[in-house]
Amino acid sequence: MSRQTPTVELRNVSKNFGSVQALEELSLEVFPGEVCCLLGDNGAGKSTAIKILSGVFAPSAGEMLVDGKPVHFASPRDALDRGIATVYQDLAMVPLMSIARNFFMGREPVKGWGPLQRLDHPFANRVAREEMAKIGIRIRDPAQAVGTLSGGERQCVAIARAVYFGARVLILDEPTSALGVKQASMVLRYVAQARAAGLGVVFITHNVHHAYPVGDRFLLLNRGRSMGCFSRAEISRDEVTGMMAGGEDLRELEEELAEIPRSRNAAAAPRSV
């Protein structure tokens, strides 16, 4: 769909842990300004794929390329330095710390020198407030604890932080799965904004209803294998659901459930009257 070089590319990447094959010959391209959804049930290999992209694991076989050049990440730090930022579902924020402190965690702005080097609180507060305002979340006091924010807002702080620190590719690990409908749509809206700003996004989820509205391409994983990569034009929401592991199981379950009487009380009711 695009002639340009992908920002990040996996070519026939496999990963095994001992005799367990977690990922088999996975190929994946992430282009700027595009949301690539990685779909699959639990155990499909999604987290292994994320961990390879973010530099936690090295692939057992296959190649990883950034801007068309092969790379080997030794640590998540390497991936970050290349502009690949991963936002983990629950592991992004420290609830008891302030928004500003969380925003700059690990990359605190300092002023002064030597033993007098200290955090630049006014700068941190201002940037945290501005960056949050850009995505439509108004915070009155950047010194308030992150724990006072809703789940969706916390997820947005984590994404805003990655963007501020120069991410070109965002890897979002189940960013919406723990959220309610309203909170999830706040995050999805932000994902669309990030895409519009030219970032590449890898959106990992098992929720088709969250993936389909923002996704440009859908890569389906099942038991460590790719079941194909489809552009939005090629596939409908129902087809995606059907192809996901569990789609078939769900249909079976539906039939099975249909045979159980709607209500046990229906049978018991006459007695109790």
Added chain:
Amino acid sequence: MSVESTPAALTAEGQPARGHRVVRLLRRPELGALSGTLLIILFFAAFAGDTGLFTSRGLINVLQISAELGILAVAVALLMIGGEFDLSIGSMVGFAGIIVGLGAAQFHLPIELTVLIAFGFAVLIGYVNGLLVIRTGLPSFIVTLAALFILRGLTIAITRAVTGRTQIPYITADLEGHWVVGLFAGTAFQGLFRWLADIGLIATRPDGLPAVAGIPASVLWWLGLTAIATWVLLNTRFGNWVFASGGDPNAARNVGVPVARVKIILFILTAMAATLFATIQVLSVGSADTLRGTLKEFEAIIAAVIGGCLLTGGYGSAIGAGFGALIFGFVQMGIFYTGIDTDWFKVFLGGMVLIAVLFNNYVRQKATSAR
């Protein structure tokens, strides 16, 4: 309430909303300890106002007790904020004490070298504690509980093997006026206190000298360390990493905070604080005892918890631990001066801890619940 979707909620830069500062103050973790300290002072002013507790002598006694515990508590507070415990510091106090004692009295090493060796051991033991916790992934409670027994056992065994006894007397016999003794066990501002006595602001003894010679070195160490720890915690990158490592080590690691290094440094600092405590004690009293520091690990945790530290890490204050130690000193001396049976001290202390923990939990819920 705090997060609004209308631009009007955003106050102009540099003009925080009124009440804003008050809210921020209420959110400080040391608030409980500060109000507790004031309450305790008022309580003893009412019931022991004329017993000598509030004379210069009495207050210096309070400060001295508070200072010794406070030196431990400030390091323990940092470690607890970093998400770990160190139960071995009481044993470390005994161990460091006999290192200083053996070096000076048994092997006749220069006192500078002896103290330096003791601090060297502290760095090593703190490092081993930290490394074991990080590498094994076991709770630090268990790892340092083992260290508590190992260190205490080593202290007694080594001392008895070398000297045949469990006490080392006459450590400072030949050190009259030595600068190292002055540094750890001296008395500061003696001139000022003599002048204060001359103009009648503090009481004098029959021989005309002030009732209190000056401020003990331990008090200055305590105040200095508390100030530095507070500054580091609130205003440096390392401080932010301490909060992050204790608040959520995984989240911290994911954004590049060197969690393992931070925690190991904190373990080293607690062991060094224990050694400082031991050095002050040994050089003040002039003797070392293998049982010194027993139960200090818990007293330090009590002071830190009263000071607002959460047992789960990620929240707390160094200055709060200072207030916690001050409460401890006031209660201990206050009970003594009021003539209450001192056996009741521990009952009171336990009650204080319970109240502090309940209060802290309430404050934390207030601070983090979505509004």
